[in-house]
Amino acid sequence: MNFTFIQKNKAVVKFLLIFFGSYLILAAGYKLYLHLGSSETYFPDYITHLVAVQTESVLQALGYETFSMAYEKNASVRIGIKDQFVVQVIEGCNAVSVIILFLSFILAFFSGWKKTLLFIFGGSVLIYTLNVLRIALITIGIYHYPQYTDLLHEILFPLFIYGVVFLLWIIWVNRYQKPKTLKDE
Numbered sequence: 001m002n003f004t005f006i007q008k009n010k011a012v013v014k015f016l017l018i019f020f021g022s023y024l025i026l027a028a029g030y031k032l033y034l035h036l037g038s039s040e041t042y043f044p045d046y047i048t049h050l051v052a053v054q055t056e057s058v059l060q061a062l063g064y065e066t067f068s069m070a071y072e073k074n075a076s077v078r079i080g081i082k083d084q085f086v087v088q089v090i091e092g093c094n095a096v097s098v099i100i101l102f103l104s105f106i107l108a109f110f111s112g113w114k115k116t117l118l119f120i121f122g123g124s125v126l127i128y129t130l131n132v133l134r135i136a137l138i139t140i141g142i143y144h145y146p147q148y149t150d151l152l153h154e155i156l157f158p159l160f161i162y163g164v165v166f167l168l169w170i171i172w173v174n175r176y177q178k179p180k181t182l183k184d185e
Contacts, residue, residue, distance in 0.1 A: 019108035044075035052077035058136040095131035
């Protein structure tokens, strides 16, 4: 291995090690949670169940007559409007994987404990909240325009949530990450 290359690119190597290291640790912890956290009360797992319940509450607040039901066939919570099921909230819909990606990037650009932890907390709450709103809007969209299900679910709303994460990364790097001076190196 060429150590000169590593020395010249120390900042990049450090970023990559922290990013991928924290991502692997957090993802492994989440997989462990999923393995140990399955529940009949909070099916399929607590976080996914909570996202489904909160999505249903948002829909009701917007005036929609909703209902939900645990669906064991594919480990999801089905949400319906009036008398028809519209969406299924599965584990991949709960935003935890997106938050892990967000956290890993922020940790790789560590900027002191207080600022970093506050930004991680605020960003995670924002991502989670926007994800619940995203699922509610997908549900409304699919209910009214079922012919656009693929466009809404596969393109527009993933673009929205990942776009928010990208903007948070830009804000973190530009606003909170102090530039290195010659004294810092």
